[in-house]
Amino acid sequence: MQEYVLLMVSAALVNNVILARFLGLCSFMGVTTRVDTAVGMGLATTFVITVSSMADWAVQAYLLEPFHLGYLRTVTFILVIAAAVQFTEMTVKKVSPPLFQMLGIYLPLITTNCAVLGVALLLVEGKMSFIAATLFAFASSIGYSLVMVIFAGLRERLALADVPRLFAGPPIGFIVASLLALAFMGFSGMSTN
Amino acid sequence: MTHDTVDFGAPTLVEGTARVVAVDGDRVWLVPEQTTSCGSCASSGACGAKGIGTTASRLEARRFPLDNEAGLIIGERVVVGIRETALLKASLTAYALPLTTMLVAGGVAQSIAGSDGVTMASMAAGLALGLLAARLGAGRLFSRGEIAPKFLRRAGVGESCHID
Numbered sequence: 455m456q457e458y459v460l461l462m463v464s465a466a467l468v469n470n471v472i473l474a475r476f477l478g479l480c481s482f483m484g485v486t487t488r489v490d491t492a493v494g495m496g497l498a499t500t501f502v503i504t505v506s507s508m509a510d511w512a513v514q515a516y517l518l519e520p521f522h523l524g525y526l527r528t529v530t531f532i533l534v535i536a537a538a539v540q541f542t543e544m545t546v547k548k549v550s551p552p553l554f555q556m557l558g559i560y561l562p563l564i565t566t567n568c569a570v571l572g573v574a575l576l577l578v579e580g581k582m583s584f585i586a587a588t589l590f591a592f593a594s595s596i597g598y599s600l601v602m603v604i605f606a607g608l609r610e611r612l613a614l615a616d617v618p619r620l621f622a623g624p625p626i627g628f629i630v631a632s633l634l635a636l637a638f639m640g641f642s643g644m645s646t647n
Numbered sequence: 648m649t650h651d652t653v654d655f656g657a658p659t660l661v662e663g664t665a666r667v668v669a670v671d672g673d674r675v676w677l678v679p680e681q682t683t684s685c686g687s688c689a690s691s692g693a694c695g696a697k698g699i700g701t702t703a704s705r706l707e708a709r710r711f712p713l714d715n716e717a718g719l720i721i722g723e724r725v726v727v728g729i730r731e732t733a734l735l736k737a738s739l740t741a742y743a744l745p746l747t748t749m750l751v752a753g754g755v756a757q758s759i760a761g762s763d764g765v766t767m768a769s770m771a772a773g774l775a776l777g778l779l780a781a782r783l784g785a786g787r788l789f790s791r792g793e794i795a796p797k798f799l800r801r802a803g804v805g806e807s808c809h810i811d
Contacts, residue, residue, distance in 0.1 A: 490661055490731045494738045501742040504749075505774075512767065546741050549778055550785030552794050553741045555711045557734075584763040588753060588770070592746075 458589055465590050466597035468642055471569050473601055473635040475576075478569030482602065483627065485563070487613075492606035494557060496599030498542075500592070502564045503573055506538035507591030510574040511584055531574050539565045569598055605634060660728035664802050667723045668710060675715045677725070713798055724802035733794050740784040745777030752776070 471477050478499075485495045510531050518524055543561045547554040564570060573594045577587040608630050617626050665677035719725060752773025756766045788794045 488661070490734045494734055497738040497742040501746055504746060508767070508770065515763075545778060549782045550741070550789070552711075552789045553737050553781075553785045557737055557741055585753060585757045585766055588750070592750060 458586065461586060462589055462593035462596075465593035466600065467638065470601060470638055470641075471573065471594050471598045473631075473638045475572060477572040478567050478598055481563060481567055481569075482605065482631070483624065486602055486606040486609055489603060489606045489610060492602040493599075495563070496595075496602045498557065498561060499564055499567060499569070500595035500599055502535075502538055502542055502561075503570050503595035503598070504588065504592045505542065506535045506570055507574050507577055508584075508588055509534050509538055511577065511582075511587045514578050515584075527578065528571070528575070531571055535570050535574070536565055569594075601634070601638075605631065608634070660797075660799070661731055661734055662726055662728045662799065663796075664724055665711075665727050665796075667719050667721050667725065670715065670719070670721060671712075673715055674712045675719045676710050676712055677727070678710045680724070711796065713796065717798055717801070719798075719801075726799045726802050727796040728799045729794065729796050733788075736788060737785075737794050740781050740788065744781045744784060745774055748777030748780065749773040 469475060472479065472482050481495060481499070486492050513530055513534055514527070518527055518530065523530075539561055543554075546557065546561075573591050576594075577590050580587075580590070582590060609627060612626055612630065621629070664680045666680060667675050668678050669676040713727065717725075749770050750773070753766050753770040756769030760766070785794070
């Protein structure tokens, strides 16, 4: 149990997907001007990362590894991720059309999010068990969502702040992101996983 | 005494622009506009690249009804809004609920059986259960009118959409 908790803390905070591994930076800058959209995108990405990582683990364990097809890993994973996004889109549409109308806008953006592929490749490299891989993917995506929401909150405050003209907009956003990354480096003393 | 201060207690609305594509009695059907890489969201309805899987076709699939109290006609651009909390509730219902039931089912199966196959099957069952619960939850939100967009105003000439 303790190893799972350490694995999750490590994945979410110490080796944060955005601020330590520098994955998913396009959505980090693009969908964080409002907290509510950041929450929507974060939850959608959490769902897709977790589900697609489970599918990627199964494909790796039961198809790629037994048949020595490791060289097809990246291509196969991209296909699995695209299928997972499509599955999510169809499921949300079937479960509730009003929810799909409201949230469907985020889903196409997730297919091209490199964090989804990055997490899948990391958990395969780590040679984890199924439950450990699932928890790793879930914790990684929670870390992604956490940083998205924190950064969106900071940018909402920045929008009201008196920023010098040359720094207004994305430049001050990048400076804040770097300070946030420095703050997250403080977690590196917690675990070495 | 001036009253031009911001009321932080007021409910915040997430705004978006949409175009009227059909009038059906007292209701109109709208298609949301989305910013494209060229930044010409206002002309996305007439975009030539309207094949399967494109942004335009995805938006077409997301058409939604609205009560036509303002006497809207086909082709008009309007600004619609939903409450900020509605987006949060919808996200939690659609994604967090199925994910939670799936992980709980997987955790319980792993602690009891300790086998990858059993855990996978339990997680699939947990996901199905969570999706069923999400369907019920979404139906409840919809019946209360919490996730339906509201008409705010007609969009101005230069008014563009906000997906950010």
